[in-house]
Amino acid sequence: MYRALSDRAGLEDVVVEPTMTAARDMSLPCDEILAAVGHVVYDWSLDDDTMRWGPNALDALGIGTLDRITTGRAFAALVDPGSLATRYDAIHDGSSDAGGGVAFQVQYSLLPEGRTSERQLWIEEIGRWYAGKDGKPHRAHGIMRVINERYEQEQRLAYLARHDELTDCFNRGHLLATLDQTLAETGSSPKPLAFFIVSISNLRAINEAYGFDVAEKTFATVARRIKACLRDGDAIGRFSSRKLGIMLVHCEEDDMRAAAERVRAAVRDDVIDIGDESLAVTVSIGGVGLPRYGRTASEAVANALSALHASRRLGSERFAAYKPSAGSQADRKLVASQSRALAAALAERKVKLVFQPVVAIGTRKPLFYEALARVEHPDGTVVEPARFIALAERIGLVRMIDDRVLELALDTLCERPDIHLSINVSAETIGDSEWTARLSHRLAARSDLAPRLIVELTESIAINNVEEAATFVGMLHGHGCRVAIDDFGAGFSSFRNLRLLAVDFFKIDGSFIENLPANSDDRTFVRALAELARSFKVPVVAEWVQDEETVALLADWGIDCIQGTLVGDVGDQPGSPQP
Incomplete structure (x- = not known):
C-alpha cells in the first residue's frame, strides 16, 4: 500500500x-x-x-x-x-x-x-x-x-455547552452546576457564599422602543460590566432572557448589600451606547446567603427569586436579601408536592387531550377543534391547565407538556382525517429547535397533517419577543400549518407588531366576551378589535360565548367564528363534522 x-x-x-x-x-x-x-x-x-x-x-x-x-x-x-x-x-x-x-x-x-x-x-x-x-x-x-x-x-461546541453565546458568561445549566459543586465542596466546614439574581428592569421597554437587537446588545453590555467587577472565584451566567445569576464566594450575609451596590453601580454609572442610541439601564437584585438558606442550587434559585420579587415590591433599583418566613416555607412545600405530582404525570404519560369546537357564526358548522391539555392524577382526578401550566413554567416542565400535546394532536389528526385541530404552545417552545425538529419529522412523513394543524400563540408571548415569534410563525407557514393569536386584546399590544406576524386567526380573549351584553366597555373594546382585525383581513374567533344575545352582537360586528359552551362543551373526542 x-x-x-x-x-x-x-x-x-x-x-x-x-x-x-x-x-x-x-x-x-x-x-x-x-x-x-x-x-x-x-x-x-x-x-x-x-x-x-x-x-x-x-x-x-x-x-x-x-x-x-x-x-x-x-x-x-x-x-x-x-x-x-x-x-x-x-x-x-x-x-x-x-x-x-x-x-x-x-x-x-x-x-x-x-x-x-x-x-x-x-x-x-x-x-x-x-x-x-x-x-x-x-x-x-x-x-x-x-x-x-x-x-x-469541537472546542467551540464544548464552550457553547457551558456558555451563553451572547454574553460569553456561563449558561444557566453550567452556572447552577458550578453553584452545586461549590456548595458540595464546602463539606462540613461551609464557607459563606451568596447567590444573586439580577433582573434588568427596563429591558422589555428597550425591546419595544428600539427592537430586539438593541435589547440583546444592551443585555450583553450589562453582563460584561458586571463580570468586570467580580473577583476571582466568582461566577456569572445568563439565568433567563432578562436575568443574570451571580455566585459570590467568601461573601458573608452582612456583605451582600455592599456587593449588590457594586453590581448596581457597574450598570448605572455610565449610559450604554448602542449605535446611535444612549440608554440608561435599571436593575433589581435578589440575593440569598448560602449555605444557611440553601444547600443546593435549586434551593438557592428559589430563595433568590423570592428575594427578587421582594426587591421589586420596594421599587426599581433595589436590593433585597432572602429572609425565611413560615408562609414562604409552606408555599415552597406545596409547590414541591405539586411539582412531583406533575413530573410523575408526565413520566407516566398521564397528559391527555380534550376538545372544544370552533364554529362558523352563521352556520354553526365546526371549522376546527381546540385541543386542550389535561393532567390525570393517580386518584383519577383531572386537572385543567389553569392549575398546572404556571407551575410547569416555573419548574421548567412546560416544554415536556408542549411535546406531549403535539404528539397527541398529530396522532389524533392521523386517526381523524376529517377534522382540523389547534394546539397551544408556551413561550419556551417558540424558540425550541427540538420541538420544531419533531414537528418537521412528523409532517415530513404525513404531508396531509400540516394543513389541518393550527398553532395558537398568546398575544403576550408573540409581543414579548416579536422577532422570535415571527421566525416561529414563518417556520409553521413554511410547513403549511396555520397560526392563531390567542387571548387577543388581553395584552393591549402594539397592533403594528401583531400585523408583522402575518397570522391566520385572531381569537378575542374570553374575558371581554363573557359579560358582553351587560358591559358597555367590553362592547366598545370588542367592536374596536373586530374592526382592527377586519383591516388586517384576518378571521376573528370570539371565545367564551355563552348565549344567543352575545352571538347577535358579534354577528353585527362581523365576527367570523365563535367558541364556548353555547356551541359545544369540552369533550374527550372531537365531534363528527357536519355535512
Missing part, C-alpha cells in the same frame, strides 16, 4: 500490499493518495527508538528536516507537554498483545517550537503496536492526520 515504506528494510509488514485488480490498476500510487488526504504513515521500532516516515511527513507536520523526527524521543520533544496523552502513553497503558497487536488511538498537539510552521497542530493518531518476546511493546505503526479544524469545532 505505502511503497515509500515497503522499499526499506524491515518494513514489508507495515501494511499489506493490495491484491485486488482494481487496486493494482490505480493510476495514482497509494502514497500519493494518502498524502493528498493529509495522512502521514510512520513505523516506530521501540527497541532502538527509530522512526521511519512516509514522504509527506515534513510538509504535513511542518518539520524542517527529517533529522528532527528520526527517533521517538525527538518527536516527543515537539509534543505540547500540556497534552493529556501521547502515543507513548497510549501504547504503555497496561494492555497485553495476544498475538495480533493492540490497536490504539490518541489525540495531542504539536507546538510551533522546532517546526517550520508557526501554528500549533492538533494530531489524531490511529495505529497498532506489537509486543516482543518479553511481552513489552516492540514495534508500532500507524497513521497521523492534522485535525485543527475539527478540534476547533
Whole structure:
C-alpha cells in the first residue's frame, strides 16, 4: 500500500500490499493518495527508538528536516507537554498483545517550537503496536492526520455547552452546576457564599422602543460590566432572557448589600451606547446567603427569586436579601408536592387531550377543534391547565407538556382525517429547535397533517419577543400549518407588531366576551378589535360565548367564528363534522 515504506528494510509488514485488480490498476500510487488526504504513515521500532516516515511527513507536520523526527524521543520533544496523552502513553497503558497487536488511538498537539510552521497542530493518531518476546511493546505503526479544524469545532461546541453565546458568561445549566459543586465542596466546614439574581428592569421597554437587537446588545453590555467587577472565584451566567445569576464566594450575609451596590453601580454609572442610541439601564437584585438558606442550587434559585420579587415590591433599583418566613416555607412545600405530582404525570404519560369546537357564526358548522391539555392524577382526578401550566413554567416542565400535546394532536389528526385541530404552545417552545425538529419529522412523513394543524400563540408571548415569534410563525407557514393569536386584546399590544406576524386567526380573549351584553366597555373594546382585525383581513374567533344575545352582537360586528359552551362543551373526542 505505502511503497515509500515497503522499499526499506524491515518494513514489508507495515501494511499489506493490495491484491485486488482494481487496486493494482490505480493510476495514482497509494502514497500519493494518502498524502493528498493529509495522512502521514510512520513505523516506530521501540527497541532502538527509530522512526521511519512516509514522504509527506515534513510538509504535513511542518518539520524542517527529517533529522528532527528520526527517533521517538525527538518527536516527543515537539509534543505540547500540556497534552493529556501521547502515543507513548497510549501504547504503555497496561494492555497485553495476544498475538495480533493492540490497536490504539490518541489525540495531542504539536507546538510551533522546532517546526517550520508557526501554528500549533492538533494530531489524531490511529495505529497498532506489537509486543516482543518479553511481552513489552516492540514495534508500532500507524497513521497521523492534522485535525485543527475539527478540534476547533469541537472546542467551540464544548464552550457553547457551558456558555451563553451572547454574553460569553456561563449558561444557566453550567452556572447552577458550578453553584452545586461549590456548595458540595464546602463539606462540613461551609464557607459563606451568596447567590444573586439580577433582573434588568427596563429591558422589555428597550425591546419595544428600539427592537430586539438593541435589547440583546444592551443585555450583553450589562453582563460584561458586571463580570468586570467580580473577583476571582466568582461566577456569572445568563439565568433567563432578562436575568443574570451571580455566585459570590467568601461573601458573608452582612456583605451582600455592599456587593449588590457594586453590581448596581457597574450598570448605572455610565449610559450604554448602542449605535446611535444612549440608554440608561435599571436593575433589581435578589440575593440569598448560602449555605444557611440553601444547600443546593435549586434551593438557592428559589430563595433568590423570592428575594427578587421582594426587591421589586420596594421599587426599581433595589436590593433585597432572602429572609425565611413560615408562609414562604409552606408555599415552597406545596409547590414541591405539586411539582412531583406533575413530573410523575408526565413520566407516566398521564397528559391527555380534550376538545372544544370552533364554529362558523352563521352556520354553526365546526371549522376546527381546540385541543386542550389535561393532567390525570393517580386518584383519577383531572386537572385543567389553569392549575398546572404556571407551575410547569416555573419548574421548567412546560416544554415536556408542549411535546406531549403535539404528539397527541398529530396522532389524533392521523386517526381523524376529517377534522382540523389547534394546539397551544408556551413561550419556551417558540424558540425550541427540538420541538420544531419533531414537528418537521412528523409532517415530513404525513404531508396531509400540516394543513389541518393550527398553532395558537398568546398575544403576550408573540409581543414579548416579536422577532422570535415571527421566525416561529414563518417556520409553521413554511410547513403549511396555520397560526392563531390567542387571548387577543388581553395584552393591549402594539397592533403594528401583531400585523408583522402575518397570522391566520385572531381569537378575542374570553374575558371581554363573557359579560358582553351587560358591559358597555367590553362592547366598545370588542367592536374596536373586530374592526382592527377586519383591516388586517384576518378571521376573528370570539371565545367564551355563552348565549344567543352575545352571538347577535358579534354577528353585527362581523365576527367570523365563535367558541364556548353555547356551541359545544369540552369533550374527550372531537365531534363528527357536519355535512
